[in-house]
Amino acid sequence: MKRIIKKVAVLGSGVMGSRIACHFANIGVPVLLLDMAPKELAPEEAQRGLTLDHPAVKNRIVNSALQTAIGSNPAPLYRKTDAKYITTGNFQDNLKDIATCDWVLEVVVENLKIKQQLFEKVEQFRKPGTLITSNTSGIPIHLMATGRSDDFRKHFCGTHFFNPPRYLKLLEIIPSPETDKTVVDFLLHYGDLYLGKTTVLAKDTPAFIANRIGIFGIMDAFYQMQKLGLNIDEVDRITGPVIGRPKSATFRTLDVVGLDTLAKVAQGLYQTGEKDEARHLFQLPTYVQQMLEQNWLGDKSGQGFYKKTKNAQGETEILTLDLNSLEYAPKQKVKFASMESLKTMDNLKPRLKAFYTGSDKASEFFKATAHGLFQYISNRIPEISDELYRIDDAMQAGFGWEIGPFEMWDALGIAETIKVMEAEERKPAAWVYDLLAAGHASFYKTDRGTRLYYDIPTQSYRNIPGTESFIILDNFRESNVVWKNNGATLFDIGDGILNLEFQTKMNTIGSEIIQGLNKAIEIGEKNFRGLVVGNDAPNFSAGANLALVYMYALDQDYDEMNLMIRQFQNTMMRMRYSAIPVVAAPHGLALGGGCELSLHADKIQAAAETYIGLVEFGVGLIPGGGGTKEMTLRTADSFEEGDPEFNSLRNTFTTIAMAKVSTSAEEAFDLGFMRRGDAITINNNRLLAEAKLATIELAEAGYTQPLPRKDIKVLGRGALAMFMAGVYAMYEGSYISEHDQKIARKLAYVMSGGDLSAPTLVSEQYLLDLEREAFLSLTGERKTLERIKSILTSGKPLRN
16 A cells, blocks of 8 residues: 555644644644643633633644744744644544544653543544554553554554654654554654654563663663762763763753653653563662652753852853752862863774773763663663664664664673673673674674674674665775875765765864865766765864964964965865766754855755854854855846845845854755755755765766856945945944944945946956955954954854
């Protein structure tokens, strides 16, 4: 049966339901969002003389929930206008309308009886063959469909989205024994391809996969920190980015999720864990019970393990809870010798190995929690999953781990760690010993560009299903490197296509990457038919290397600065006018120079979660790597006759001057950073593969080397006068500083084409020269140097 999802129904408009509805709207699927009708009038409704039967009253709960979701941060919609795909209603009047839907998702309160009662009503209206799923974090799936028809049970499944659904990539698919296999296969495929999820097949066991492992890790961290005498600040320092985990680490994550949520899952695991060897760890520590009693739940209650307050100077200050006294104190600076030595190690796996060999408390905590995790995950197979890679996928996509626990175990060495684990009486499961006895040394290996996992029943390595549609650059490092330097690697990714990967900190663009781009074009034009510029890092590129700009500006070495900017511009033009098609694959941050690079590609194949923008204005500069030129060119191509207000030019000017960054790839179209012909990939795992296909399509369509433009219409003094008047008004109204006024005038001068008496056709090089001159002049400003220094000191990427 060919199944097409034309419309979905989401039953329940709470935090999860409303945001799941928004994510379906993100991909253009119409959604029917339903919830209960109120049982009482609100005071304002009574004053207006409304009754419980009035439509505005009946849909108050669902409409209020949806509006709250739309206005929330982080935003659940790619664009707020996508809310047009969502129709609201209530269970009394509109449950019958689910007959028009192809998939019904239940997202009501976590109560088995309530869910069963709702499913009884759903079956009255659901058309046969319609998918019916429950979003639950722990209620047994097989119990929910009890008493329902054969067709209902056949098409019923658990679908556990993680919150927030737009951003967290994990979608656990949990079938019951009666779920048809084709339904499971469809949901795994649809979630991956259309919803952009890492879909993981989970068994109907307590907390499924991610929460089972994740909550164990948190509870074990509680135990080990008390054993070693560590505090909250120290544990969050140890369990954050240094070991490949999110910045929120352990306790900040708990504040975001809510201590009540942790308690609910942990208590559920304790109650159902008679056969779990780590059951004792799921008992809540005394301090957690005391926090729950005082309603210190985290962000939702205003305080948890951390508390935000104001100091005597009125400045925001973060306080940390002392777990012994349950009193708050200022955050402590954490310093461990073992961690100081890791600061220069950018590569995660060697960093983990170095951390593991340390001898202070930080290393001891890391070793202890790693050993506990390794023992636990080995014992969960085949209980929660038959395949080890599913556990890694779940932890990466659901908890934001850079690598999964089995891959981490590989990095530390299976045989080496087992020796220590045995001494601690933490032996792993027997199948791990069988792996070693069979002559294997790892859970994963790469064979001719394909990543394989260890299959326990057959004691052999197999392809990871579904990854044939992905391009994972790590799989090419042993055999497909064409060229490399310290900042970039050029891969042959097959079918005559190259891929250039950036490898600097935050993938900032400096001399190594400029060299890499030129070398990639040179090699590509000789022996290949196309180039993808993309990577597997968290971000595409945070922009140009500001440290170089600062150094040259501080030394007033304007000749070197001029040469550097000219090289950047020339490289962008070399890429744009090469003899082979170039496709940029931005994702995450694509700021400043990363945006300029994307603008000069033949096509952008962007991840849905791409935050792209020209942010140079924020440090007192204008885009100097061709960004101002390119946005001016694009705007000129969109000029309409009879536009005396120069509206399109004004909009582009505002986008650059306000350093606007798109909140999604969809919004990048609205801002002009993406245009017709560019495309979006919903699932980031598929980005490089789809960028490669786009490059092949351009090559096979008969790509020919284009010629630099000499027909760009600039408006001269007419536009310049309009810009200057607006900038002056902003300054006089105290909306911008004197320095901002100076930057804006420079930007206006370039975008107007200079002081020309009439509209004129100019070349790209003409605009590049104006752009470079303006950029150089601004680097001599004291305020600009101060802003650059501030950004460099903060260590954070420049964003609006």
